[in-house]
Amino acid sequence: MRSPMRGRAGRALAALALVFAALLPGAAAPAAAADPVVLRVGTTQDLDSINPYATVEVVGFEAFALTYNLLTDFGENAEPIPGFADSWTREAHDVKFHIRTGMKWSDGQPATSADACFSWQLSLDAIKADTNVGLGYIDPNVKDAGVTKVDCPDPETMIVTTDDQSDRVFQTYVPILPKHIWSKETYKTMGDAKFTAPLVGTGPYTLAEWKTSQFARFVRNPNYWGPKGFEDEVVIQFFKTPDTMVQSLKSGELDYARDPNAQQLKALQSEPNVKTVVGAANGWTQLAFNTYGTGTGKTIPGGGASTKALQDAAFRDALGYAVDHKTLIDRVLGGFGDPGDTIVPPVLGQWHVTPDKPRAFDIEKAKSLLDAAGYKLDSSGNRLDKEGKPISLRLVMPDSDENYPKAAAFIKEWYGQLGIKLSTTVYDSDTLTSLLLPPEGGDPKANLAKYDIELWGWSGNPDPNALLQIFRCDAIGGTSDSLYCNPEYDKLYDQQLKAPSADARHQLLAQMQNLIYDQAPYDILYYDANLAAYRTDKFAGWVNMPSNGTPFFSYGTLNYTVLTDATAAPSQPPAEASAAPGASGAAASPGASSAPADTTNTSSGSNTALIVIGVIVALAIVGGLILANRRRTGGTEEE
Amino acid sequence: MGSRYLGRKLSQAALTIVAIVILNFLLFRAMPGSPERILLRNPHITQEQLEAVRARWGLDRPLIPDQLVDYIASTATGDLGYSLKFQGKPVVDVIADSLWPTVLLIGLGELVAITIGLSIGAYAGWKRGGVVDRVGSGISLILYSMPYFVIGMPLIIIFAAGLHWFPTSGMTSVGGRPTDPIGQLVDLGRHLVLPLVTVALGLIGSYSIIMRSAILETRSEDYMTTARAKGISDVRQLRSHALPNALLPMVTIIAINLGYVVAGAITAEIVFNWPGLGSLTVTALSARDYPVLQGVFLLLSVAVVLANLVADVVYGLLDPRVRS
Numbered sequence: 024m025r026s027p028m029r030g031r032a033g034r035a036l037a038a039l040a041l042v043f044a045a046l047l048p049g050a051a052a053p054a055a056a057a058d059p060v061v062l063r064v065g066t067t068q069d070l071d072s073i074n075p076y077a078t079v080e081v082v083g084f085e086a087f088a089l090t091y092n093l094l095t096d097f098g099e100n101a102e103p104i105p106g107f108a109d110s111w112t113r114e115a116h117d118v119k120f121h122i123r124t125g126m127k128w129s130d131g132q133p134a135t136s137a138d139a140c141f142s143w144q145l146s147l148d149a150i151k152a153d154t155n156v157g158l159g160y161i162d163p164n165v166k167d168a169g170v171t172k173v174d175c176p177d178p179e180t181m182i183v184t185t186d187d188q189s190d191r192v193f194q195t196y197v198p199i200l201p202k203h204i205w206s207k208e209t210y211k212t213m214g215d216a217k218f219t220a221p222l223v224g225t226g227p228y229t230l231a232e233w234k235t236s237q238f239a240r241f242v243r244n245p246n247y248w249g250p251k252g253f254e255d256e257v258v259i260q261f262f263k264t265p266d267t268m269v270q271s272l273k274s275g276e277l278d279y280a281r282d283p284n285a286q287q288l289k290a291l292q293s294e295p296n297v298k299t300v301v302g303a304a305n306g307w308t309q310l311a312f313n314t315y316g317t318g319t320g321k322t323i324p325g326g327g328a329s330t331k332a333l334q335d336a337a338f339r340d341a342l343g344y345a346v347d348h349k350t351l352i353d354r355v356l357g358g359f360g361d362p363g364d365t366i367v368p369p370v371l372g373q374w375h376v377t378p379d380k381p382r383a384f385d386i387e388k389a390k391s392l393l394d395a396a397g398y399k400l401d402s403s404g405n406r407l408d409k410e411g412k413p414i415s416l417r418l419v420m421p422d423s424d425e426n427y428p429k430a431a432a433f434i435k436e437w438y439g440q441l442g443i444k445l446s447t448t449v450y451d452s453d454t455l456t457s458l459l460l461p462p463e464g465g466d467p468k469a470n471l472a473k474y475d476i477e478l479w480g481w482s483g484n485p486d487p488n489a490l491l492q493i494f495r496c497d498a499i500g501g502t503s504d505s506l507y508c509n510p511e512y513d514k515l516y517d518q519q520l521k522a523p524s525a526d527a528r529h530q531l532l533a534q535m536q537n538l539i540y541d542q543a544p545y546d547i548l549y550y551d552a553n554l555a556a557y558r559t560d561k562f563a564g565w566v567n568m569p570s571n572g573t574p575f576f577s578y579g580t581l582n583y584t585v586l587t588d589a590t591a592a593p594s595q596p597p598a599e600a601s602a603a604p605g606a607s608g609a610a611a612s613p614g615a616s617s618a619p620a621d622t623t624n625t626s627s628g629s630n631t632a633l634i635v636i637g638v639i640v641a642l643a644i645v646g647g648l649i650l651a652n653r654r655r656t657g658g659t660e661e662e
Numbered sequence: 663m664g665s666r667y668l669g670r671k672l673s674q675a676a677l678t679i680v681a682i683v684i685l686n687f688l689l690f691r692a693m694p695g696s697p698e699r700i701l702l703r704n705p706h707i708t709q710e711q712l713e714a715v716r717a718r719w720g721l722d723r724p725l726i727p728d729q730l731v732d733y734i735a736s737t738a739t740g741d742l743g744y745s746l747k748f749q750g751k752p753v754v755d756v757i758a759d760s761l762w763p764t765v766l767l768i769g770l771g772e773l774v775a776i777t778i779g780l781s782i783g784a785y786a787g788w789k790r791g792g793v794v795d796r797v798g799s800g801i802s803l804i805l806y807s808m809p810y811f812v813i814g815m816p817l818i819i820i821f822a823a824g825l826h827w828f829p830t831s832g833m834t835s836v837g838g839r840p841t842d843p844i845g846q847l848v849d850l851g852r853h854l855v856l857p858l859v860t861v862a863l864g865l866i867g868s869y870s871i872i873m874r875s876a877i878l879e880t881r882s883e884d885y886m887t888t889a890r891a892k893g894i895s896d897v898r899q900l901r902s903h904a905l906p907n908a909l910l911p912m913v914t915i916i917a918i919n920l921g922y923v924v925a926g927a928i929t930a931e932i933v934f935n936w937p938g939l940g941s942l943t944v945t946a947l948s949a950r951d952y953p954v955l956q957g958v959f960l961l962l963s964v965a966v967v968l969a970n971l972v973a974d975v976v977y978g979l980l981d982p983r984v985r986s
Contacts, residue, residue, distance in 0.1 A: 061837035069945065072749065217749070235748050236945045237937050238836045258837045263932040263944060266815060271830040273823040453950065465712070 059242075059255035062562060062586065064575060065268040066281040069236050069261045074218040075198045076157025081482075081576055082259065084196075088580045089241050089257065090224035091198035094120060094139055094181070097579030100569040101485040103193035104581070107139055107225060108181065111193075118192055120181040127246040128201050130223045135178035141202040143173045143183070149210040157214025161197055167488050168192040169520070187521050189528075194485045199225065227584045228257045236261055250584045253562060257583060272297065272556055279557040281576050284425070285357025288554045296560040301359050302553040302573035303370040306482030306490075308427075309363070310346070310418075310434070310546040311505040312339050313475050315461055317544075318496065318508035323462060326471025329417060332398060332408040333475060339543035340382070341392035345437045347384035352549050355429045359554060363547030365536035366494065367487045370550070370571060373525070374487045376533040378540040386440050393441060406442035415444040419459075420478040421452040427478050430548060434478075445476075455479075463500025470500075477504050480551065485578055487532065491516060494539055507544035553577070563589040667978055675971045682963040687733050689959075690952045691725055737960070743953035747946060753957040756942070761961075763833055764931070764938030767854065768923045771861030776916060779866040783873025784908070788900050790878065799874060806867030810930035814860040818933070821856060828855050831935035857934040861927055865919070872915060876908035883907070910980060914973045921969030922962075 072078045075087040096106035108120035126134040146162035147170065149155055156162050168191040172184040185192050201223050208216045221242075222230040227249060228241035241257040260277065262268040269287045271277040273294060283291065292299050313328040315321065332338040348362035367375045398406055398414070405413035416438070420427040428449060435445040450458060459477060460470035483490040492498055495516055496508035515535045522528035539545065555573040557565055564587040565574050574582045716722040723729055736743065742753035782802065786795035805813070822830040829835070833853050840846050880886060881904065889903050931940035939958055946954035 059837060063837070071747075234937070236941065237832070237935075240837055256837045260832070260836065260935075262831070262935055263941060267818065267831050267933060267935055270815075270818045270823040274826055274830050276822075276830055 060253060060588075061256045061258055062252070062254035062279070062583070063277045064257065064259045064279040064281070065262055065271055065277040066259060066576070067262050067265050067268060068281075070233070070239055070259070072218070073220065073222065073230055073233055073239070074157065074214070074216055075200075076161055076214045076216075079158055079160060082261075085576055085580065086230060086239055086241075086259070087198050088226065089228045089583065090222050090226045090230050091200060092225045093197060094143075094195065094199060095193045096581065097194075097485065097568075098581065099566060101194070101578045103190070104579075107134070107199045113188070116185050116188065118183045118185065120183065122179045122181060123248055124179060126225060126248055128203075128223050128225055129229045129244040129246055130201075131246065132201065132203050132223075133178075134199075134201070134225050136175035136181040137178065138202045139181045139199050140173050140175035141206065142197055142199045143170070143181075145208075145210045145213055146170075146197060147173065152210070154210070155214075156210045162210075163489075164194075164196045164484070167486070168195045170195070189520070189522070190525075191486050191488070196484070227252065227580065231256075247584075252584045252586045253564075253588045254583070254586060269556075272558065275558065275560070277558075278561055279555065279575060281553075281555050281573075283554055283556055285359050285554070288359070288556065289357065291556045296558055297556055298559050298565070300553075300555045300557070300567060300573050302555065302567060302577070303361065303368070303571045304482060304551040304553045305368050305370045305484075305577075306480055307363050307366075307368060307547045307550050308424075308430070308478070308480040309548060311477040311479070312342075312544055312546075313472060313477070313506055314339075314508075314544050315472055315499075315506040317506075318510065323471055326461075326473045328472075328475050330408045330412065330414050330475070331410065332414055333416075335396065336542045337396035338393070338398060339546075340541070341389045341396060341398075342438070342441075342443075343382045343543050343546050344385050344389035344392065345441055346434060346546055346548065347437070348548055349384070351430050351433060354433070355426050356549065356552065359552040361550040361552075363549045364540060366490055366539050366545065366547065367532060367536055368483065368490075368550050370569070371483075371485070371487050374529065374532050376536050379537050380541065386437065389441055400442050404442050405444070413444070414442075415446070416475040417473075418445055418447045418476040418478055419455060419474045420447065420449055421455045422449050423452050424480070431478055459504050461500055461506055465500070472506060478548075479504065488520075491519075491532075491535060494544065505544035507542075509538070509542065512538055559589060561589050562586040668975065671971055671974050675967050678967050679964055682967070683734060683737055683960065684730070686956050686959050686963070687730055690955055691729075733956075742957040742960070745946075745951055745954045747949040747951040747954065753953045756954055757939070757957050757961060760937060760939045760942040763936060764940065765923060767857055767931070767936055767938060768861060768927060770854070771858055771865060771927075772916075772919060772923060774858065774862040775865030775869055778862070779869025780873045780909075780912065782866070783870040784877050784900065784905060786870065787874040787877025787881070787908075788904065790881075795874070798870060802867040802870040802874075804867070805863050806871060808864065810860055810864050810927050811933055813863050814857070814930060814933040817856050817860055829853050830856075831933075833937055857930055857936050860934070861930050864927070864930070869912075869915075873908065873912060876911055877904055880904045880907045910977075913976055913980065917969050917973035917976065918966070921966035923965070 066082055068080050068082045070078070070082050070086060071080050072083060073086060075083070075091070078084065078087070092107040094107050095103040095111070098104040105123075107122060107126075109123045110121045112119050120136075120139070122136045122139060123134070128134050143165065145156050146165035149162045150166050169185040169187045169189065170183055170192060171186050174182045174184075176182070183192055204223055205213070205216065220230050220233045224230075224244065225247070227244060227247045229244045230239060231242040232238075232240040238261065239259045241259075243251070243255050260268075260271075262271075265280075265283050265287060268277065268280050269283050269291065272280040272283075272291070288299050288301070291297050312333045314334050315323060315327050316331075317334045328334070352358060352360045352362060361369060364378050364381060365376060369375045393406060394400075397409055401407055401413065408414050418431055418434070420431060428447070431445075431447045435447065438445045455477075457469070458474060459472060461472040462470050464470040481490060481493065493502050494505070494507055494509075495503075495513050496510065497513075499506050499508060512535060515531055515538070519528050519531040519535070522531055553573045553576070555575070557574065559565070564585050566582055566585060567574055568577050568579065568582050713722065720729065720732070733743075740754065742757070744750045745753055745756050748756050779802075782794065782798045786792075786798045789795055818830050821827045829852060831853075833850065834846070835849050835853075840849055886899065886903060889899050894902075928940035928943060930936070931938045932944060935941070939961075942954065943958050945951075946958065
């Protein structure tokens with residue numbers, strides 16, 4: 024007898040199959056010719072704000088750089104190029120910028136020097152009041168450029184007066200906002216100003232829609248004065264996990280993926296129509312030693328480092344020999360990164376120097392240096408400080424990077440060989456920031472800087488000053504995480520600010536880099552790499568910015584305006600020479616930063632077929648085993 | 663049903679919700695890190711600015727009683743405060759935006775899982791030792807033990823990245839999204855398939871296993887023997903006698919599970935970038951967005967309490983012995 028239940032189940036299944044079929048790609052409405060061309064960019068970093076003065080994330084800078092122009096934008100190698108101003112001349116301390124004739128905001132209003140003066144004046148007012156605009160990431164650029172005054176005598180002229188004659192005024196990260204919209208805001212209120220989409224800007228694409236933690240959509244600015252990219256819209260999608268982002272890139276739903284991890288990047292290297300990039304990052308990962316008291320003799324009652332040894336440059340120097348930077352790059356970073364040394368990353372080529380007296384990994388030398396400096400071993404093999412106490416160091420790190428605990432495990436092992444114990448603790452970034460603060464950080468009771476070593480990282484600006492200032496005495500209580508103070512360094516810093524020429528500045532920067540390397544308040548473990556991957560079957564014309572960086576999320580947004588239609592291009596640009604995957608150090612070096620895309624002919628379809636077959640076979644085996652098992656035991660079950 | 667029984671259950675539920683509100687408040691204050699410290703990622707912030715931020719968010723006032731009293735009073739009026747992460751948007755709005763994607767995904771997932779899980783379980787229990795029982799129970803057990811991530815990722819790899827049948831993530835297309843209602847519905851449907859299948863697969867196992875045991879129990883009851891002796895057909899025995907009795911314990915399980923619909927399946931939502939309450943919880947947690955976290959947890963707790971209340975009431979209706 025035919026079971027009515029079976030009949031019903033059959034009908035339900037048939038209905039389900041129909042719905043399923045209706046949702047398959049063929050059933051979806053075909054893309055019409057008028058559909059906008061969308062460039063889709065994926066990142067695991069969430070956009071925190073669309074107010075340029077309230078964002079601290081790289082993706083926030085990308086969003087406002089797409090929407091707004093800087094007075095001078097960044098070129099392919101972070102050099103100043105025309106932006107809101109199309110030309111400029113310098114006369115002693117005055118730089119005269121010419122604002123583009125006839126430029127309009129995306130809402131059609133004229134864009135003039137009044138907008139530029141308004142935007143820069145916000146920072147100047149804050150500097151004068153010894154405070155910041157919003158979260159304080161914009162106005163330090165104006166301060167660092169030595170700007171003292173801005174003046175806009177006519178709609179096409181802006182005169183910026185500086186107290187030195189450096190080129191930093193041309194690398195000032197100040198978005199030019201439309202005065203006709205924000206004129207009521209002051210330096211006190213701008214940080215809290217409510218920016219809502221759609222935004223009005225002069226950049227190539229203006230923010231049209233933002234769904235927190237989901238996506239930000241930018242549409243082409245019809246009044247943009249520069250080159251027009253192939254894409255009509257740019258969508259930055261925020262992912263909670265890089266796994267999904269990478270799969271989206273593979274499926275073609277994304278055109279660009281920022282920061283896949285090393286394993287994912289290696290897997291993507293064999294993916295058809297996908298090109299991987301290993302860009303040198305403008306930053307590093309370091310061990311920062313708590314040197315509080317160095318140069319000042321100060322102590323923190325109930326806080327500070329656990330041993331005075333950390334204030335001794337000879338002790339820190341010896342520890343430097345015990346850490347193998349190359350192993351960390353190979354084993355922790357999967358080969359993507361460069362060994363660290365001085366405090367100006369190599370990506371800032373003209374300012375970086377290698378140390379005069381480099382330390383090579385040598386545990387035995389580290390031991391003998393410690394012995395010579397008066398840090399002897401006791402009978403149990405523990406290294407003692409000069410007070411006769413076994414040295415046991417507390418390493419703290421944030422939970423923001425999966426590589427930090429891996430690096431810490433290696434360091435624990437190496438320090439252990441010296442007779443120095445190391446305990447490691449992971450904190451969330453905010454708690455760790457509070458923990459690192461000394462009394463100078465504001466609250467003398469709560470800020471105790473109770474740690475010995477901090478494992479974390481920094482990233483900088485096109486100018487090295489942002490990274491160099493971390494080691495100034497007045498950074499203690501602020502950005503300083505080694506709490507290092509050396510008046511000699513501060514003097515050099517001030518001198519380089521006023522250096523009469525680039526050569527003179529370079530010499531001073533070289534001295535500063537060597538001083539910090541020799542004194543070793545930091546052990547820079549590695550210069551991180553920026554990993555990225557993009558598809559080559561929809562857009563062509565990808566350019567790394569700078570040439571040893573990645574196409575997006577570096578400096579400026581020029582790259583968004585030069586993309587072309589890959590299907591219309593006669594041929595793909597030739598793949599760049601590449602370092603072998605996994606090759607240490609060199610993988611991220613300039614000129615060897617990109618892996619070839621078409622290294623294999625394996626199609627994703629055949630991969631999928633293999634996976635499908637694999638899953639079916641696995642299910643069949645499992646099912647078979649269950650059946651066999653049931654048959655054996657079935658007799659007793661029926662009892 | 664007696665009004666005393668109902669009154670007792672209602673007052674229990676109300677008391678539980680009050681306890682939850684207080685616990686909810688204290689729990690988030692006991693967590694390490696503080697919201698204003700987020701701003702300390704800014705190396706240039708001054709102590710004055712920090713204090714201004716604390717004052718603006720009311721974090722400078724004593725935790726108990728000031729902040730607690732404020733919280734209870736505003737919660738009672740449906741004001742859950744303003745989100746720190748979402749540009750000062752009211753928490754109620756933030757939660758409302760994320761609620762319906764979760765209800766859609768998890769609600770449908772539950773529905774599919776209940777239908778398929780109970781059918782497989784009932785059939786497997788009825789035809790014990792048959793092919794459906796052997797294979798179905800085995801697969802149910804495997805699915806029961808698999809986290810959503812393990813189910814979802816292979817689905818993405820095969821059906822999205824490999825075969826390009828469905829999108830990998832999100833709830834709708836962004837940029838170039840269809841403008842007509844039918845197109846938008848199809849677009850939503852296409853985005854829904856893989857997360858829905860993942861959630862349903864993850865839930866089918868438990869329903870199927872429990873239903874199978876319930877059917878097995880009823881099979882040995884005297885009334886089933888009587889039914890068989892009366893010569894009632896196999897199908898009628900199952901539909902009219904075994905199923906209604908086996909469904910009794912399922913009511914409780916389903917009701918409690920439905921309470922969790924609003925919580926979402928965090929890992930499933932993360933894997934598929936589904937903009938629901940699960941994703942919202944993770945976003946709010948990483949931003950130390952206390953008001954949103956409190957709101958989400960309050961909603962979840964109240965939903966579970968209410969679902970339990972419904973289960974109690976329905977059980978009372980179905981089984982008079984419970985009321986006594």
